[in-house]
Amino acid sequence: MSTPSRDAIVRLSGVQKIYKLGKVEVPALKGIDLEINAGDFAVIAGPSGSGKTTLLNLIGCVDVATTGTVMVDGHDTGTLSESALTRLRLEHLGFIFQSFNLVAVLDAFDNVEFPLLLQGKLNKAERRERVEDIMASVGLTDYMHHRPNELSGGQRQRVAVARALVTKPRIVMADEPTANLDSQTGHQIIDLMKKLNQEEGTTFIFSTHDPKVMSQADRSIELIDGLVASSEVADDGRLDTPQTALV
Amino acid sequence: MTGTLIRIALRNLLAHKVKTTVVGGILILGTIMLLLGVSALTSMDRAMSQSLTASISGHLQVSMADAKDKFVLFPSLIDGTEIGEVSDFPKVRKALESLPQVEAVIPQGFDYGMVFGGNLMDVKLAKLRKTHDDIAKPGGQGAYIATRDHVRRIVELLSEDLKNLEAITDEKSRGQETVQGINDVRHAAQPEFWRDFDAQFDARLNFLENKVAVMAIGEDFLFIRYMGTDTARFRKHFHRFEMLEGKPTPPGKRGIMLNHFAYEEFFKHKTARRLDKMKERIEEGYTIADDDQLQDWQRKNVKQYKEIIWQLDAPSAAKVRAVLIEAVGDQKAPDLGSATPHPTSATQAEAAAKAKPAVADKVPQTQEQKVRAEMVRLVSTFFDMNDTSFSDRYALFYKEIAPRIRLYRAKIGDVLTVRGEGAGGYAKSTNMKIYGVFQFRGLEKSILAGAVNIIDMMSFRDLYGFMTADKVKELAEMQKAVGVKDIARDEAEDAFFGGGDDEPSTNDEAGTDDALLGEAAGDAVDPANAATAAVAGAGKTGDAGFDEFADVDMKQGAQRWSDSLLNRVYTEKEIDTGVVRNAAIILAPGADEDDTKAAIEQRVKADKLGVQVLNWRKASGMLGDFVSVIYIVLLVAILGVFGVALFIINNSMVLATIERTREIGTLRAIGMQRRHVLWMFIVESLVLGIVFGVVGSLVGGAIVQWVGSVGIPSGGNTTVIFLFGGPRLFPTLAAWHVGIAMVMVALVTTASTVYPALLATRVTPLEAMQEAEG
């Protein structure tokens, strides 16, 4: 189990999330205490239905906890308005989705530029430079003006990674980013994420089923049935496969 | 960001082809409809405005402000006519014409009157008297005999007609007068009556005039509508006026110009007019076989064969008979129907004879009667036309029959006697020479404008019967002069010139047989506008001194008076001074209607002129309303189309929103605020509107241009022709039409986006996370 740390960028305490389906209550998270430090390359593992997505949604400020507190980059998300949460996502978070979720009618460049437009901080030239830089780091310089449907799955996810990182967020969230990719491409994406994590110091929090992916993480949280089953920190940045801990 | 949103919008349009095609198609259609509709309406309005302002109304109308009724050019039944009289027209004219925006102020007055005469029997009797008077002249003998024989023919036909009336009605239902009348006609139809006709001319003619003519049923009078004006200045300023036949009334003279439409509709021989109308309608594509209207005219022509037969004198009848035998001799006669209240035909006489043999047996069929029965059969068979025979018979009618009958009740050059129905309070008669036939270009077929005949201001005032204080005084003096006490003004004529049933005066000015003046009998056609003439003559002019004819021979005097009146030339000052009911204002080129109206109103106030100003649209009353109604109909139609567009766009946008839920959720997740989502949808709808508004405007503009060069056909409908200002409407496009279309499209698309946009703002970022995974 991890101990509280000063540079924890995400801190959850006593978090419960109960979905209501009519009169039926579905407890997805049953009391989570968790800290993730800035710069972590953190993986959330666990079987299907264990609450990974729910947990990422709470950390990603797209949903709020039923009880308990979720602190993200110093903000208690439970106290923020819808608009403030949106602002928080825009300024401090990046998202990578399982199905890439690019805007189909915009080309790679426009998709990546979009969060910058929403921020409205940079002028056109600055935006261009920023987009070109990040596109270079994801290796898509030659594909900037391709539309998503002209790109392969791996390329699309690279665009998504670029879009998540273009605003230089503190934390990037990724819910099963490799689920829709073949394993080789998936590993390339994880390698890319890892590279960016190391180069930029960006905190990555992602979920996966893939044991090989898990071994890349320097922080591993395993969920089972809405509870944290194990939480490990690898000294060398590498974790043992958590399979042994699973029942 | 908006730039990218526009890019998203544009690319979404391209991405969703079906939706774009449907929505775009509707928007384009709506835009085209709107452009066509608005341009057609404004063109229609302009066409109407041009045809009406340049023919009758002028741009503005002034009339008395404190009048009981409001002024309307074409009053409907509910519109009152007490519009008053402009108190000092010369002053009003001077004041208003001094304004730079005003080109001319033309005095006017609209009213109804009755035209008397034209009853065949009356006209022929008058002609008989004239030919008898002229018997000594070269050829006089022949003319007299021909006329006498024609009169005899008519009397015999009339006698037969009345016999039929007797045959189908019983004694009790006929009044004493009718019985006496029938006996008189029968008496006049006897050979004995005609044996010594020449010797007993005066007595016989008197008998015909007093006893027989009254039994000849016919149209004795017709109503005409006229506008009194300064004819010379009217022609100068109303550019849609054009002469078709004859010449315009000379400046300053009394006279009437007949409107071609009215002339054809009311003055033309009924059968000929119906044939003309049938021809027009058949040319429009209707057939006698299928069209009720055509069948109705057809039936009337068959039944009214008398309108032809009575008019034929013996030689003409023989010729027409020969022509008809050749044309329809072998054909079956149409059924003339037995239920007619006034059975007139010989065939019916036969039918009646069978029913009541006792009556018919008394009268054996003579050879002449058989010939006449044959003629009835021929004429009614001839008019029993079908779609194949129509055009040949139409041509034959105009070639062989029309030249032998009186095609019009009055001709150019005739002097027409009109009795004003006295909007001014008193019925008055006056004579006017018919100078010509005109039309208002663009309003040729308008029932309203086409009915307006143009008379001079002087005659108008006579007919209007307005009594000024001066005139009342003059009348009183005149009464004193002839020693009549307590004479009522409207009886003045009779008092001066005797009753209506004695010797009608002749009319040498017109010089035609069928001239209506005086030749026709009846009070109303007494010598020209007696009282007024006398009044005016006594007071003002020396060209036919009142005393002169008052002392000597009333009738002769009146005739001379009438002639001198018809020859007199009035000055513009005389024309302007006196009753002017309303006046038309013609604007200087380029002057604005509303601005000028305001300027005039200011002037009216400053000078205390006491008149009110109406624009032509208001003045045209229900016609202006009609345009408003069309506006509303068009508006409703366009609103309908855009309503449908709104519904469809709304639905397709809702579907698109649902389709794009994940995309919207994603954008929300990466930090897009709700208001940005809303803005995104508004941008999309604006892009949609602008793109298709522009495309629609281009296509619509091109269509309007094309339609504008080809013209929209009126289909021959008279109302439509009137609204179109001619047989075709040529719509033109103005920038503001496109402006309206664009605004409309933008409004509709934005309105139809409100609901889907609201739905979109409710999409949560969670939607981006939802996966169809296990």
Ligand SMILES: Nc1ncnc2c1ncn2[C@@H]1O[C@H](COP(=O)(O)OP(=O)(O)O)[C@@H](O)[C@H]1O
């Ligand atoms: N929106 C929801 N409404 C109701 N139940 C939900 C909802 N989302 C998730 N759940 C339930 O919560 C539990 C955890 O789900 P989830 O966080 O998606 O797990 P994982 O991502 O690990 O598969 C599951 O039992 C799931 O059925």
Ligand SMILES: [Mg+2]
């Ligand atoms: Mg999940």
